[in-house]
Amino acid sequence: MDIKYGISATFNSAKDIYEAAGKVRDKGFTSWECYTPMPVHGLDGQMGYGRSKVPCFTLAGGITGFFTGMLIVWFMNAFDYPLIVGGKPYFSPIYPFPVFYELTILFAAFGTLFGMFFLNRLPRHNHPVFEHKNFGRTGDDKFMIVIEVEDPLFDDEDTESFLKDLGGKSVSIIREPIE
Amino acid sequence: MSDKSIESQSGFDLQTKLLGGAVIGLGVGLIGLFYGLSSGDKSPYLGWLWGSSFWLSIAIGLLMLIMIFRIFNSHWTPIVRRQQEHGLAAFPWLGLCLLPLLLVGWLGGEQAGILWTWINPDAQTIEARSVTTVSEDVLHQKKAGYLNLGFFTIRLIAYFGIFCGLSYWLRKVSFSQDKDGDPMWSRLGMKISAAGIPAAALALTFGAFDLFMSLEYQWFSTMYGVWYFASGIRSALAVTIIVCFYLSSKNRALDGIYKQAHQYDLACLSLAFTVFWAYISFSQYFLIYSANIPEETFWYVIREINPNTGEQSGWFWVSMGLIFGHFFFPFLYLLFYQNKINGPRLVFIVSWILVFHLLDLYWNIIPGREISPGAYVGFEARPVLGTHLLWGIFSLVGIGCLCAWSVLKSFNSKAAEIIPIRDPRILDSLHHHE
Numbered sequence: 001m002d003i004k005y006g007i008s009a010t011f012n013s014a015k016d017i018y019e020a021a022g023k024v025r026d027k028g029f030t031s032w033e034c035y036t037p038m039p040v041h042g043l044d045g046q047m048g049y050g051r052s053k054v055p056c057f058t059l060a061g062g063i064t065g066f067f068t069g070m071l072i073v074w075f076m077n078a079f080d081y082p083l084i085v086g087g088k089p090y091f092s093p094i095y096p097f098p099v100f101y102e103l104t105i106l107f108a109a110f111g112t113l114f115g116m117f118f119l120n121r122l123p124r125h126n127h128p129v130f131e132h133k134n135f136g137r138t139g140d141d142k143f144m145i146v147i148e149v150e151d152p153l154f155d156d157e158d159t160e161s162f163l164k165d166l167g168g169k170s171v172s173i174i175r176e177p178i179e
Numbered sequence: 180m181s182d183k184s185i186e187s188q189s190g191f192d193l194q195t196k197l198l199g200g201a202v203i204g205l206g207v208g209l210i211g212l213f214y215g216l217s218s219g220d221k222s223p224y225l226g227w228l229w230g231s232s233f234w235l236s237i238a239i240g241l242l243m244l245i246m247i248f249r250i251f252n253s254h255w256t257p258i259v260r261r262q263q264e265h266g267l268a269a270f271p272w273l274g275l276c277l278l279p280l281l282l283v284g285w286l287g288g289e290q291a292g293i294l295w296t297w298i299n300p301d302a303q304t305i306e307a308r309s310v311t312t313v314s315e316d317v318l319h320q321k322k323a324g325y326l327n328l329g330f331f332t333i334r335l336i337a338y339f340g341i342f343c344g345l346s347y348w349l350r351k352v353s354f355s356q357d358k359d360g361d362p363m364w365s366r367l368g369m370k371i372s373a374a375g376i377p378a379a380a381l382a383l384t385f386g387a388f389d390l391f392m393s394l395e396y397q398w399f400s401t402m403y404g405v406w407y408f409a410s411g412i413r414s415a416l417a418v419t420i421i422v423c424f425y426l427s428s429k430n431r432a433l434d435g436i437y438k439q440a441h442q443y444d445l446a447c448l449s450l451a452f453t454v455f456w457a458y459i460s461f462s463q464y465f466l467i468y469s470a471n472i473p474e475e476t477f478w479y480v481i482r483e484i485n486p487n488t489g490e491q492s493g494w495f496w497v498s499m500g501l502i503f504g505h506f507f508f509p510f511l512y513l514l515f516y517q518n519k520i521n522g523p524r525l526v527f528i529v530s531w532i533l534v535f536h537l538l539d540l541y542w543n544i545i546p547g548r549e550i551s552p553g554a555y556v557g558f559e560a561r562p563v564l565g566t567h568l569l570w571g572i573f574s575l576v577g578i579g580c581l582c583a584w585s586v587l588k589s590f591n592s593k594a595a596e597i598i599p600i601r602d603p604r605i606l607d608s609l610h611h612h613e
Contacts (some may be wrong), residue, residue: 041612059514094468095468097465098465
């Protein structure tokens with residue numbers, strides 16, 4: 001048994017898909033995607049995407065790391081087991097700064113990596129378009145737009161004719177097998 | 180693009196004004212140097228050194244950036260690099276500005292060591308709380324093979340030989356390519372940079388040791404040269420961003436050529452070198468703090484407290500100002516994307532960086548130990564505010580006007596196009612995008 005995932009249309013050049021993407025965006029679709037064999041500069045802007053939200057995760061990770069470092073040093077050296085080392089104070093922002101600094105970088109890197117995973121909904125082992133017969137060519141010489149069923153504007157016939165009007169070739173339905 | 184001069188109508192006027200400013204500033208500065216020679220007051224000398232160090236750091240930063248761009252064969256930089264190449268025209272004049280300080284070392288007689296104490300073997304100095312003379316100071320005896328006037332002079336000539344020679348050749352390969360379009364010039368530029376980066380790095384490192392670190396010759400830090408490099412790159416990027424912003428404003432030469440993507444990348448470099456500056460400056464402090472050896476720590480002590488009373492001095496607030504104003508604020512500000520792509524916002528922060536760079540140099544050059552037999556530790560630390568600031572401002576303006584005049588002359592000379600139109604990378608640079 002399977003359910004409908006979306007409708008795909010292929011294009012022959014980066015220019016075609018760039019123009020088509022602008023029209024899909026203007027139509028107001030939100031759940032759709034472009035598949036291209038190479039990076040097409042400006043395509044994400046054309047699709048209406050803003051800046052990535054990953055930097056927010058990086059900043060949050062960095063701030064967390066900085067204060068985690070401070071907490072570790074304060075708890076171990078000034079609170080739980082006060083110990084004089086080399087005549088330094090129990091706690092100071094100076095001598096353990098490398099700890100703060102390293103943890104800032106480590107947690108910022110974690111924030112970046114896991115923030116990217118979270119925003120991209122990774123890890124994900126399979127995707128319905130992988131099974132689609134036209135998908136293989138998008139790694140070679142074809143450009144493909146897929147509009148998903150879950151988009152509120154999706155309509156079986158209207159969306160299909162819309163994609164055909166944009167100049168899309170091989171307009172076909174993608175199905176997703178379910179158990 | 181037909182109008183190649185920066186100041187279309189008033190180019191001559193601005194150049195004349197700058198030359199006038201240079202004559203006034205340098206004139207007052209020179210009067211100060213003569214006054215210092217007769218009275219033994221070293222403040223005009225400190226001011227002069229401070230003034231030249233600022234413009235020298237910018238020129239060195241520009242030189243290093245150009246060579247780094249060249250050696251990476253970087254695709255987005257040619258239009259920016261051309262503006263920086265004009266800045267290299269200032270090097271011979273900067274060398275000239277340091278000449279009076281060197282001449283005093285040779286011809287100053289009893290006052291030969293007025294700025295760099297170690298030049299005069301009979302000058303009084305402090306060693307472990309007791310007053311002694313330079314020639315009897317074991318710390319000078321051990322360093323005398325390096326710190327002597329003859330070798331010092333040879334080194335200064337070598338540094339400026341390297342700086343001026345590299346500037347001459349980097350300008351020549353770039354400007355010649357405008358005329359014949361031969362890609363050979365780009366390859367030659369890469370070769371010059373490959374040899375030039377280590378040469379200039381050594382020159383700027385030892386230059387910083389000789390000119391600034393040797394003011395307190397007992398003190399030493401291997402980080403010092405890297406600190407001057409990081410500061411120089413930061414200020415050079417700041418000047419590049421300001422000049423390109425000005426030139427890309429409406430109806431000026433780079434309007435529509437210098438784009439958001441170029442500015443964004445320069446801003447990212449600014450952020451990176453802000454972090455690098457903090458890393459270097461903190462590492463120097465951290466190592467000396469951890470080792471806790473008196474012959475090193477005194478350098479930081481006189482920048483924090485009055486050594487005779489133990490109370491915080493004005494330098495403490497300058498130090499704090501550097502930590503928060505020269506690192507934390509620009510760092511946090513430049514993290515935000517909008518602050519990097521918005522021209523006026525970016526120009527604000529790079530101007531801020533330039534002001535704090537000036538303060539950083541002031542903090543590095545001005546504080547020092549003045550012998551004072553009655554004092555508890557045998558010396559007094561020089562205060563933040565004093566006549567050195569007054570003399571310094573005249574020298575700063577004078578040398579700045581002289582450098583700006585030479586750079587503007589290069590811009591207006593028609594020796595080069597406004598962008599390197601025949602550089603093999605020019606199309607990549609024009610079409611650069613984020």
